[in-house]
Amino acid sequence: MEQQAPTTAIPPGTGDPNDIYANPPDATELELEAGHPGLGDEVYVERRRALFAICREARLRNEPPPIIDYNDEEQRIWREVTPRLDELHHRYASSIYLKAKRDLRISEDRIPQLRTLSQQLQGISGMHLVPAEGPIPYRTFYTYIADRGFPVTQFIRHGSKPEFTPEPDMIHDCLGHVPPLVNHDYAALLTQIGRAAVAVPTGDKVLALKRLSWFSIEFGLIEEAGETKVFGAGILSSIGEIPNSLSSNVERRPFVTDEVIETDYDPSRMQDLLFVIPSFAFLRNEVENLVRRFGVPITT
Template structure:
């Protein structure tokens, strides 16, 4: 079941315009007044944004920049041995800085010539229909806050590191960008919440936590794996299953733990043929039709 809402700290705004990000009691920054005020201010900038306006730029602090430097350098090192060839090629084209946090307009300037995608700010959770639907216009809604400095290699919620190192790296690949766009186009055809959740869960097990086989090794391509210092070391220990859209769309998972079951493609072409084709043809009846398709979800992939 797709539970993305649990990933983001709720954001509220009073009638007077005061913006508050409600961190969980387990959040590393919950007892840091300066961090909480910072999160409120960054969320307020995103809420003030309107389509077509200049993207708000954040004056990141030295502590925030240091978090980015630490994480981006460590993840780049891990990607060299664990990320897929398509991801590595996209990362070279995107050429993210490791010495400072790139602004969203910088990400857009780098992505647009490559795949036509551009970034717009989000205060936190964006409604599923809007978030996925915007892919059809090659728009990605991105948070701008950075995880708490006390735990630079951990975050309980998606932050700019996830949105940029994870998703922007994917979106620098024309092949992945086309799959995102197909998912967005599918949303325009969906009328039921059940079908939208099915699409979101397939996205979770593919574009967020997907792996594939290359030259006899398992490599990752999902943004959730690419941006997680801990989980990228664990995915090869997961139970690997063949791509199965029905199993992916109905899978139950716990977002608070490393994923014990992942779906492994045999190639980048299989991702396009199975996941891309699913998004290209999906409609409200797809979950019902998928239930009757042959399934290999209970057959582990040899590791």
């Protein structure tokens, strides 16, 4: 089944100088940041440029994620990292996440094709995956989310440091972000965050939504049968953050929205403060209340 194109047209440009639609970069402009493990590896850089071009074109054409013929080195990295994460997931991850990963049949043996995952999601929760060449501008990203599309990368980290990536890659996206998208409450609250992020003016409200997302979508914890479990993508895709998040290194507080949106975070270091939700239904309710307060209508 072909993935349906988003029903909302993505804006051609917002006036933001960083907006890829206003200033589309050439594929050869891909630059790895200072300190990236792939810097100096021409084979890796060329591969990244090729994937950048393929994914960017598919995204701008509103096409589903392209089928990628992953090479042996990419498959090796996937096989090295995912069993280690999987073991940690079975000990620490939310049961909702574990069931979703099983239902989506995300394998430790082979890199999944995002097109297949997208088709599965569409049948379960009405979400779909949007091919992303890398990080995309804030409002563009949330325009896709508002239209029930989650932007996902299709490149993998460098093989010299398989446990580390300085940027979101497909291990982060596939093993962190994709599984919770099967949950209807999660899909609804995420979509609502997207609609609000697109609607509110730049400033305090955008900052509040970023903090809300950080402490839930990326670094959220959930209470399950008297135990605290992990559901945030930033934790679930990190061999270090999973045990850290439930250790004595971290202060864990009940998720109180007014407190969360006033709390700053630092993405450059291990986290030492996290918030715990009682359920996705609770979080959905909190998001909807906040969005209403921001003057954005709730759509179901």
